[in-house]
Structure formats: C-alpha cells, structure tokens
Amino acid sequence: MKISKKDILFLVFGLILGVSALAQGALCSDIEPFCAGDQQLTFPNSNYLNSNQTSGEPGIDYGCLEEQPFPAWFFLQVEDTGNLTFTISQYENEDGTGAPLDVDFIVWGPFERGEEYCSGSQLNAGSLVDCSYLPDAVETMEIPNAQANEVYVVMITNFQQLPGYINLRQVNSDGGSTDCSILDSDLGDEVSVCGEDSYLLDGTTDEAEIYEWYVFNDATQEYEIIPGEDGPTYLVTEDGDYRLVVRDLVGDSSDMDEVVVRFYDVPVIGEAENLSICAEGLEFVDLTRTEAELLTPVQNPVDYEAVYFESQEDLEEDNEITSPQNFEFEDGKVIYARIRHIESGCYSPAEEFELGTFVFPEISLPETSIFCTTLQGDLLSTVSLGEELGAGYAYEWRDGNTVLGTEAVIRFEDIPQSHEIVLSIFHEESGCEIEVSTMPVLISGPEIVNLDISGSDFGEGYTVSVSTEGGVGREFAQFEFRLDDGPWRDNPVFNEVPPGSHMIRVREVNGCGEASSESFFLVGYPRFFTPNADGYNDTWRLINNGSIEIKRLFVFDRYGKLLKQLNPVNGQGWDGTYNGQPMPADDYWFRVEFVDSKTGNHQEYMSNFTLIR
Structure with missing residues (x-):
C-alpha cells in the first residue's frame, strides 16, 4: 500500500506502532527525522526498482562503507542522556520473513540543532560514531553516552540492491532515549464541540518554527490557507475540516495534521418516572426501560442512547453503569441518567429516578x-x-x-x-x-311458576308456596318473589295471605328475566266494614268465588243474639242494622257452614269482625 510523506511522519512520531512506509530520503537533503520511543520503523528499502540514487553522494566520508548502494538518510535528536542501542534488519518481506538481505549503516555526530548536517565538513571521520559493513541481515547500531539535545545522522544502505524491507528499532529501553517532539503536531481525533460557540485548536510543537492553518473548501475540494493565522493555535467557530502544517527550518522538515470540528447542541433529556419491579425478592432490574421516556424530547431517538450512573460521584467522574439491563435492585435507590448523542458523544444534563417495588391495586373478577x-x-x-x-x-x-x-x-x-x-x-x-x-x-328467568295454596281464611289463614320450573342456568339462578304489588323477597312462602284475587311474580335477582303465576282467588271474609252509605264497605259479606259451597251464614252480636241470617245463594250481605235500626260500632260474630269443594267435607267456622261508624 502506497502512503504519503505525511503518513510516514505520523508513523515516525508515534501515532501508529509497527508501521510501513515508502523508501526513506535517498539524499541527505531529503533527510527524515526518526523517533524511537517504544516503536519500530519499518519501510521499503531503496532498490533498483524504486530509486535512481544508486550510491551515496560524493564529498562525504562514509567510513567503513566501501560501497553505499541505495542509501536511506535519517536524523535523530536525543531526549534523555544515555547509551542508545538499535537493531537494523533487512528481509524480503515486511513482517521479517523471507530471504535475509545484507544491510549496512553509518552514524555521524553529535551535532547541534541548526547546524548544516549534509556537508563534507560535517560528515567526516571526526564525527563518525558507528559503522558496519558486515554481510549480515541484522546489525546493531550503538551511540554511546548520547547527551540530551544532541543530533545524530544515520545512513542505511541496501548492499544486495534487492527489494525488501528495513526495520529500525531501539532495543535498550533502560538507556537514553530519542526526542519524539522533533516534529509532532497532533490536533487530536475528530472534535465534537458540545453546547459551545467556539473551540481552540492547539498545534503547539516544540521544534516547529512556522505554522500554517488551512480549511477545506467543499466547492473547490481543496484545502485553502486561512489568511493571518500563523500561530500554534486557531479559534474555530464553525463546522469544518481543518489542516495544520508545521515546519522545522532545520533539515527543512515538516509535519501535517488534519482534524474535523463539528458543533452540536446539548441534548435535551426527558423526565423518567420512578422504575419499579413487581415483587420484593427480585434481584435485578432493567434500567433501560426508562430510555424511551428519557429520549422523548429528541427528534431522532436512534441517534442517541441513555447512560446510567449509580451515584452522584460516578456521574461527576463519568463512571457509567456497564450493564444497565441487569442492574442489582435496591429498593429506594436513586439512579442518575443522561442521554448521549452517539455520533458526537455530547451529553445532556442529568435526570434522576428512584427504584421501587410495585404492588398491583386490588382487582378481581367474580368467580x-x-x-x-x-x-x-x-x-x-x-x-x-x-x-x-x-x-x-x-x-x-x-x-x-x-x-x-x-x-x-x-x-x-x-x-x-x-x-x-x-x-x-x-x-x-x-x-x-x-x-x-x-x-x-x-x-334466564323461570319458564313456569307453580303455586301450592294451603290453609283457609276460616282457620289460621292461607299459606301460598311458590316453586319454579324450566329456564336457563337454574343451578346458578337466584330468584325473588312478590305477592301482588308487595315488596320483593327471597322467601317463596307467603303466610296469612288475605282472601281475594292475587298473583305471584318471580324474578331472577341479576335481572335475567321474570315470570308470573296465573291469577288466583282466596275465599274469606272481611275483618271490618263501614256502613256509612259512602259506597265503600257498606255491607259485610263473605268473599267467595264459588270454590266453597256456603250452606248457611249467621250474624250475632257479642252476646250471642242472632241479628241476621244471610242468604248465601244471592250473596246477600249484612248492612249493620237490626229490625231496621243501625247497630252500634262494636265487634260482631258470624258462623258459616260450608262444604270444601276439594275434599267434599262439611265444615263449620266461627269468628268475629268489626263494625266501624
């Protein structure tokens, strides 16, 4: 894969470990910085396929290197004083496999920053530090007692001139170290600005001497320089793709970094109801059940997610609950929640809710x-x-x-x-x-109403017992009973029913219908009468519909004196007189002789009634 010089610098300066690049500077004037740190630098060697520089430049003392085929030039700056030990290897393949290829090197130094490295007056026997011309694929390069801020120049050659890969790495981590800030502009990853109007980009680099800021123009599809912005910082006030180029005049080296800046509003969070579980004893609760409520105010909920915190301290330290779907339940515990814009990482203010135990209200259906x-x-x-x-x-x-x-x-x-x-x-x-x-x-209501009538008015009175037949769901039905226009009752037995015409009604108590008996008549006598010529109860007579045969009927005063014998055939009644004279208000007696039509028995009955004036 081919990548740019900018990418090589990023690899050199520690943004990516174990990387590869194109062949390094073939001329000293194209020299590249090298920073070791915890990294290794792997790059394609210079060979007959990719380079026209078949030998080292004239005028330079190459020490032990009798030949300098296809050179690659580097310089490094010391950060911490100490011995520096490097391995240089060259193999056919990038991962260190394949045929080993003879690699050689030479080191000059020390120099100071700002010196002209690439002249014969500098790169000579007096400045030679280490050199190897061994026929090996792996060499060891030593820079003893390197002092802080010193600069060393390294040239690596490809003796066999075959295509392959060179690996350069420092192997003594306990010794001195190289300075990775030779050129190291890093604006960071994509920047999301939450709820602010501006953002300060800071590209400060220790050894940079020139800063140039650019912004990408969507219309021209090119980065254009921002006039007047030549400092290490730039205040961004609108969305855009920005580029910083920094230059180090020493070695004519440069670095470039790009960053995308996007501005976002702070998300608005909804109010969450307290979260309850359905019974005590459950150990875990799913906090994400509140997510829909929390995301209610946002227009595109799929672009957001809810995050939860166990305490105010965790909220302040951004220590979110890692498994909110399976959170250990604690009755009364307060949970803090925020919503996060997935793309930008912008957070809303916090909302809180409480964990509790839910109890259903009383509810039931009838059996x-x-x-x-x-x-x-x-x-x-x-x-x-x-x-x-x-x-x-x-x-x-x-x-x-x-x-x-x-x-x-x-x-x-x-x-x-x-x-x-x-x-x-x-x-x-x-x-x-x-x-x-x-x-x-x-x-349903009953289909048939049956009556059983017992007793008589010429004794202890009538008793009417009611029963029903037919209907739907009789085993579940409940009935009430009513005599004429009297009150409804659940007792089907009516005692002391007065003489006269009657009817029994039966209804199902749930309103599922009612039925009526046939009208029935009870023979008897009135307990009083009022012979005052007003047209009501002016005579006293037996109440009969022919169900009994009246043989004789007598009326007496309280002393047993016969006052009137009534003719039962024509239904004659007593008008309350004796020999044409009105009798006083008092109790009077009667005796009736009759035949029961049901049994055919001859019976006699005597009782009293009242005359009221």
Whole structure:
C-alpha cells in the first residue's frame, strides 16, 4: 500500500506502532527525522526498482562503507542522556520473513540543532560514531553516552540492491532515549464541540518554527490557507475540516495534521418516572426501560442512547453503569441518567429516578359472570367486565385462545364460546403482570311458576308456596318473589295471605328475566266494614268465588243474639242494622257452614269482625 510523506511522519512520531512506509530520503537533503520511543520503523528499502540514487553522494566520508548502494538518510535528536542501542534488519518481506538481505549503516555526530548536517565538513571521520559493513541481515547500531539535545545522522544502505524491507528499532529501553517532539503536531481525533460557540485548536510543537492553518473548501475540494493565522493555535467557530502544517527550518522538515470540528447542541433529556419491579425478592432490574421516556424530547431517538450512573460521584467522574439491563435492585435507590448523542458523544444534563417495588391495586373478577338470556338462550343485554386502573396499564381479554380486546372494560354483545374468560393486566413501568379469570354463566328467568295454596281464611289463614320450573342456568339462578304489588323477597312462602284475587311474580335477582303465576282467588271474609252509605264497605259479606259451597251464614252480636241470617245463594250481605235500626260500632260474630269443594267435607267456622261508624 502506497502512503504519503505525511503518513510516514505520523508513523515516525508515534501515532501508529509497527508501521510501513515508502523508501526513506535517498539524499541527505531529503533527510527524515526518526523517533524511537517504544516503536519500530519499518519501510521499503531503496532498490533498483524504486530509486535512481544508486550510491551515496560524493564529498562525504562514509567510513567503513566501501560501497553505499541505495542509501536511506535519517536524523535523530536525543531526549534523555544515555547509551542508545538499535537493531537494523533487512528481509524480503515486511513482517521479517523471507530471504535475509545484507544491510549496512553509518552514524555521524553529535551535532547541534541548526547546524548544516549534509556537508563534507560535517560528515567526516571526526564525527563518525558507528559503522558496519558486515554481510549480515541484522546489525546493531550503538551511540554511546548520547547527551540530551544532541543530533545524530544515520545512513542505511541496501548492499544486495534487492527489494525488501528495513526495520529500525531501539532495543535498550533502560538507556537514553530519542526526542519524539522533533516534529509532532497532533490536533487530536475528530472534535465534537458540545453546547459551545467556539473551540481552540492547539498545534503547539516544540521544534516547529512556522505554522500554517488551512480549511477545506467543499466547492473547490481543496484545502485553502486561512489568511493571518500563523500561530500554534486557531479559534474555530464553525463546522469544518481543518489542516495544520508545521515546519522545522532545520533539515527543512515538516509535519501535517488534519482534524474535523463539528458543533452540536446539548441534548435535551426527558423526565423518567420512578422504575419499579413487581415483587420484593427480585434481584435485578432493567434500567433501560426508562430510555424511551428519557429520549422523548429528541427528534431522532436512534441517534442517541441513555447512560446510567449509580451515584452522584460516578456521574461527576463519568463512571457509567456497564450493564444497565441487569442492574442489582435496591429498593429506594436513586439512579442518575443522561442521554448521549452517539455520533458526537455530547451529553445532556442529568435526570434522576428512584427504584421501587410495585404492588398491583386490588382487582378481581367474580368467580362467575352472569350473562342474562332468553329462554331460548339469546343474550338479553350487553355484559360489561373489568375496570379502569388509570394510566400505565395494558389489558388483554381472551376467550380461550381468541383475543377479545385490549381495553380496560370489555363489553360482550354475544355469548362467550369458552368456559373461562381471562384478563391479563400489564403494568408498563414495572413490567409486572397479573392474570384473573371468570366463568361465564348463562341464566334466564323461570319458564313456569307453580303455586301450592294451603290453609283457609276460616282457620289460621292461607299459606301460598311458590316453586319454579324450566329456564336457563337454574343451578346458578337466584330468584325473588312478590305477592301482588308487595315488596320483593327471597322467601317463596307467603303466610296469612288475605282472601281475594292475587298473583305471584318471580324474578331472577341479576335481572335475567321474570315470570308470573296465573291469577288466583282466596275465599274469606272481611275483618271490618263501614256502613256509612259512602259506597265503600257498606255491607259485610263473605268473599267467595264459588270454590266453597256456603250452606248457611249467621250474624250475632257479642252476646250471642242472632241479628241476621244471610242468604248465601244471592250473596246477600249484612248492612249493620237490626229490625231496621243501625247497630252500634262494636265487634260482631258470624258462623258459616260450608262444604270444601276439594275434599267434599262439611265444615263449620266461627269468628268475629268489626263494625266501624
């Protein structure tokens, strides 16, 4: 892969370890700086395929190098005093494999910064430090007792003139060191500026003497110099691709770095509700369930992510929780959150929420749910089940495997098909879920109302017992009973029913329908009458519909004196007189002789009634 001279400098100055480059400076005037540090410099050698400089320049004392085929020139500056030991190797392949190739070298020095290195007056026997012309692929280069700030010139040659790769590295890390700031402008990686209007680029380099700032012009697709900007810093106020070129007049060396600067607004974070788990005893909670709430204010949530912190101290130190999906739960613990713009790394202000334990409100369905039907099994009316719990809940109603709805309250217009209706409720904040169920029960009103009448008004009174037949869901139905227009009651036995015409009504207590008995008549007598000629209760007579045969009927005063014998055939009644004279208000007695039509028995009954004036 071919790369530029700029890339070589980056490799030399420590931005990338174990790198390769094109053949180095073939002439001393093209000399390149070398910084060892913890690195090695690997580069293609100069050979007959890539260089026209087949031998060293004239006028220079090359020491032990009888020949100087295809030279490569370097200089290095000492940072820390001490011995410097380097290995120089040359192989066919970049990774040090393949055929070994004879490599030779020579070192001159020391020099001072600013001297003219490349003249015969400098590169002579008096300045020769080390030299090797051995027929080896690996050589050791020594610079003893190198002093800080001294400069040394190195030339490496390719004796066999074959294509290959040269590797140069310092091997005594405990000795002296070379100065990696010979030219080392580094503006950093891409710069994201968060919530600020400007950003100061600083390209200060120890040995640089000239600074040139450029900005990329999208229209011309070229970097253009920024007029008047010749210092080590530049204040950026708008997005752009910027370039800095620094030059060292000594050795005519230069370095270049480029950086992209982008300005971003500070993200706005949403408010998160407290995060709850559904039961005590759970050990872990997923903090990222709050992410959707936190990202609510941003326009493109996919460009952001939520990060979480366990404490205020962790927030200040940017020590985020590494596994927020599986965070150890602690009731009442406060969690701090920020949202981060993924591209820029810009953070929002912090938002906090609390961990807690969620308890469902009391909710249940009846063990059975009543569906009122007609006697034919058709639904009488809509049936509603469920209740609204408020915001933050999701619902699912199922009839067997069929999902019926997702509302809090479901309304049935048809009869369910299965024997169980299931409601699942999901609490969105905590992730808690409960399930309740009910059995649908079909009920109708009774089909038939039966009456059993016992007793009589000429004794302890009438008793009417009610029973029902038919209807849907009798095992679940509950009935109430009503005599005429009286109150509803759950007791089907009516005692002391007065004589006269009556009807019994039966209704299902859940509103699933009602039925009525046939009208029935009870024979008896009135307990009082008011012979005042107002048209109401003016005479006293037996109440009868022919179900008993009246033989004789007598009226007496309280002393047993016969006042009137009534004719039962024509339904004659007593008008409260005796021999045409009104009788006083008082209690009077009667005796009736009759035949029970049910049994045919002859019976006699005596009781009293009241005359009221």
